[in-house]
Amino acid sequence: MTQFASSHGSPSPDDAVDTRPVILEMENITKKIGGRTILHDVSLAVRQGELKVLIGPSGAGKSTFLQCVNLLIAPDAGNIILKGEKVEPHHKPSLYALRQQVGMIFQDFNLFDHLTAQENVAIALRKVRGFSKREASLRAMAELERVGLSRRAGLYPAELSGGQKQRVAIARALAMDPQVILLDEPTSALDPELVGEVLAVIRELASNGMTMIMATHQMEFARALATEIIFMEQGRIIERGSPDALLAPGAGTRTADFCSKLLAEECGC
Ligand SMILES: Nc1ncnc2c1ncn2[C@@H]1O[C@H](COP(=O)(O)OP(=O)(O)OP(=O)(O)O)[C@@H](O)[C@H]1O
Ligand SMILES: [Mg+2]
Numbered sequence: 001m002t003q004f005a006s007s008h009g010s011p012s013p014d015d016a017v018d019t020r021p022v023i024l025e026m027e028n029i030t031k032k033i034g035g036r037t038i039l040h041d042v043s044l045a046v047r048q049g050e051l052k053v054l055i056g057p058s059g060a061g062k063s064t065f066l067q068c069v070n071l072l073i074a075p076d077a078g079n080i081i082l083k084g085e086k087v088e089p090h091h092k093p094s095l096y097a098l099r100q101q102v103g104m105i106f107q108d109f110n111l112f113d114h115l116t117a118q119e120n121v122a123i124a125l126r127k128v129r130g131f132s133k134r135e136a137s138l139r140a141m142a143e144l145e146r147v148g149l150s151r152r153a154g155l156y157p158a159e160l161s162g163g164q165k166q167r168v169a170i171a172r173a174l175a176m177d178p179q180v181i182l183l184d185e186p187t188s189a190l191d192p193e194l195v196g197e198v199l200a201v202i203r204e205l206a207s208n209g210m211t212m213i214m215a216t217h218q219m220e221f222a223r224a225l226a227t228e229i230i231f232m233e234q235g236r237i238i239e240r241g242s243p244d245a246l247l248a249p250g251a252g253t254r255t256a257d258f259c260s261k262l263l264a265e266e267c268g269c
Pocket of ligand 2: 062063064184185215
């Protein structure tokens with residue numbers, strides 16, 4: 001694996017030491033599906049307020065990794081450590097604590113079609129956090145306001161655009177007061193003109209210090225906001241480092257090569 005810890009290669013004495021606490025650690029996550037190893041020994045530690053961006057070709061294992069992080073998929077080997085405590089996948093309280101503290105945003109929103117935007121947010125507050133109906137409604141409205149959707153609170157998913165649906169899904173995740181949010185290509189199901197509104201919400205979360213791990217192909221966004229880019233291929237992390245280091249002109253990295261191919265696909269050149 002290539003590491004680009006700073007734009008000068010190995011850390012110099014002038015490099016600031018990051019003293020923010022590590023919130024979530026994945027240690028040597030391995031996953032096999034149908035006898036094939038999909039993730040090989042993937043390790044990642046996330047400090048408070050970091051935005052780690054996962055990139056890599058289709059089939060690299062990004063979604064599988066994110067689903068292993070909050071144990072929607074059980075890894076075959078490896079540990080998840082949340083705020084210093086190892087999560088026990090077969091111990092329900094430990095699993096529920098992880099799910100409450102580590103929110104997940106999917107590409108396809110996962111909203112309940114028969115509930116309004118406000119009810120989609122409120123139902124999680126009632127079921128998971130035990131809020132009363134009134135408390136849940138008020139908090140849901142506050143979260144919808146945060147993502148710029150208070151005027152759409154009474155609408156059903158079918159009445160919302162893709163970008164609005166994704167913002168409802170983000171509001172629902174935020175209502176859990178998560179320590180970390182995982183985002184699996186949150187804009188890839190959206191029409192191009194709707195991508196910006198969702199990225200703006202994620203940018204706002206990042207600037208307010210939310211800790212996030214996000215799989216995305218939005219390289220300009222990653223370049224501007226990622227604390228670290230993690231390049232995956234065939235179930236392994238093969239390169240990682242700051243956007244400046246990995247994407248510097250002439251860096252000659254796999255990440256830069258991948259990024260230029262994506263740009264070429266987008267412009268059809
Ligand atoms: N349920 C499953 N059964 C069989 N193979 C699976 C399953 N889920 C994932 N895989 C395989 O695991 C590999 C990694 O898939 P994954 O969806 O994690 O990749 P990805 O990096 O998220 O790709 P994309 O960019 O297309 O979303 C792929 O080869 C995929 O075919
Ligand atoms: Mg995926």
